[in-house]
Amino acid sequence: MVISYPVYYPIFKKIRNVTTKEMGYSHLFGPVSSRRLGQSLGIDLIPFKVCSFDCVYCELGRTTYKTTTRQEFFPPSEVEEELMRFFSTDPTLDYITLSGSGEPTLSFSIGRIVKFIKCNFPSYPLTVLTNGSLLWERELQQELLPADVILPTLCAVDEETFQKIHRPSPGLTIKEIIRGLKEFRSIYRGEIWLEIFLIPGLNMDSDHLAALGDEIEKIHPDKVQLNTLDRPGAESWVRPANRDELDDAARILGLPYTEPIRPVSYQRTPKRTTADPASMVIEMISRRPCTVEDIAQATGLHRTEVGKLLREFSRDPRLHLKRESRGIFYSWVET
Numbered sequence: 001m002v003i004s005y006p007v008y009y010p011i012f013k014k015i016r017n018v019t020t021k022e023m024g025y026s027h028l029f030g031p032v033s034s035r036r037l038g039q040s041l042g043i044d045l046i047p048f049k050v051c052s053f054d055c056v057y058c059e060l061g062r063t064t065y066k067t068t069t070r071q072e073f074f075p076p077s078e079v080e081e082e083l084m085r086f087f088s089t090d091p092t093l094d095y096i097t098l099s100g101s102g103e104p105t106l107s108f109s110i111g112r113i114v115k116f117i118k119c120n121f122p123s124y125p126l127t128v129l130t131n132g133s134l135l136w137e138r139e140l141q142q143e144l145l146p147a148d149v150i151l152p153t154l155c156a157v158d159e160e161t162f163q164k165i166h167r168p169s170p171g172l173t174i175k176e177i178i179r180g181l182k183e184f185r186s187i188y189r190g191e192i193w194l195e196i197f198l199i200p201g202l203n204m205d206s207d208h209l210a211a212l213g214d215e216i217e218k219i220h221p222d223k224v225q226l227n228t229l230d231r232p233g234a235e236s237w238v239r240p241a242n243r244d245e246l247d248d249a250a251r252i253l254g255l256p257y258t259e260p261i262r263p264v265s266y267q268r269t270p271k272r273t274t275a276d277p278a279s280m281v282i283e284m285i286s287r288r289p290c291t292v293e294d295i296a297q298a299t300g301l302h303r304t305e306v307g308k309l310l311r312e313f314s315r316d317p318r319l320h321l322k323r324e325s326r327g328i329f330y331s332w333v334e335t
Contacts, residue, residue, distance in 0.1 A: 027079045032298050035261050037095045044100025045107035052103050052133040054167040057238050059231040059288050068169045076109035099129035111143030118146045136180030153195045157215045181219050194221035198228045198241045206252050213253040224258040231289045232322045232329050281309050282332050289329035
């Protein structure tokens with residue numbers, strides 16, 4: 001059953017951080033420097049933390065609304081208007097990416113937005129960043145076919161490990177998700193970059209990795225990308241795998257098209273034109289935790305400007321800090 005946006009829109013609008021309105025965009029964010037996609041413009045079709053999973057490693061924190069029901073959360077015309085306005089400046093991008101605050105394939109508008117982008121901005125490669133939980137749905141499979149790259153996640157092949165890592169919506173099973181990946185690969189002519197998110201103590205023992213490698217060979221992705229924690233996760237006990245652990249995992253998987261997701265390579269972004277840089281920074285850290293360097297490189301603001309703004313925010317209880325190996329991460333959490 002499809003639930004149209006007039007039913008749920010007022011509820012989700014309260015959950016969603018709307019500071020982007022002060023910048024003129026409610027559904028677009030970035031361009032951001034992505035470890036996987038270079039300079040990527042993000043498109044958010046989902047209210048904050050609406051997802052089919054509640055992953056222990058999620059950099060956005062715990063899922064607040066867990067579901068597998070596809071819905072139209074926002075009028076798609078809002079997204080189309082913002083895209084036309086943004087691309088009127090002829091920006092330099094590596095990719096346009098459907099991703100954001102939750103699982104993008106839950107949006108019933110995703111097919112329409114995919115077609116709109118490929119029709120109006122065909123020179124920009126379009127990617128879809130997904131947890132892969134709904135790829136078994138035939139209608140969704142057809143909606144994603146025009147995209148250039150699909151980036152699904154597969155972290156486990158046994159049900160127990162799958163449940164521990166992803167804490168999925170009731171009824172989702174890893175067997176069904178793997179079946180969906182195989183079915184989609186059989187009809188999709190674009191590229192599939194399969195992410196394995198590695199968590200020491202959960203999915204990195206040799207038996208599990210060997211079984212995962214065997215299953216991945218049957219999916220036939222174009223790439224397998226090994227990922228690990230880069231920002232604070234939803235659970236404090238999740239730690240990143242180190243370089244030796246990643247190398248060992250790649251060896252055990254035994255797949256020639258495996259590559260680690262490298263640290264982000266920043267390119268200085270021109271400073272955005274805005275009369276309100278504070279709103280710009282809040283918009284960014286409300287979507288995902290960021291270091292001062294992350295913010296400076298993505299917004300074009302000088303590190304000193306970013307530091308000054310964060311100091312001004314320091315007495316606001318919505319600003320959260322957490323120290324990780326890469327530095328201090330700042331996030332903005334609406335109460």
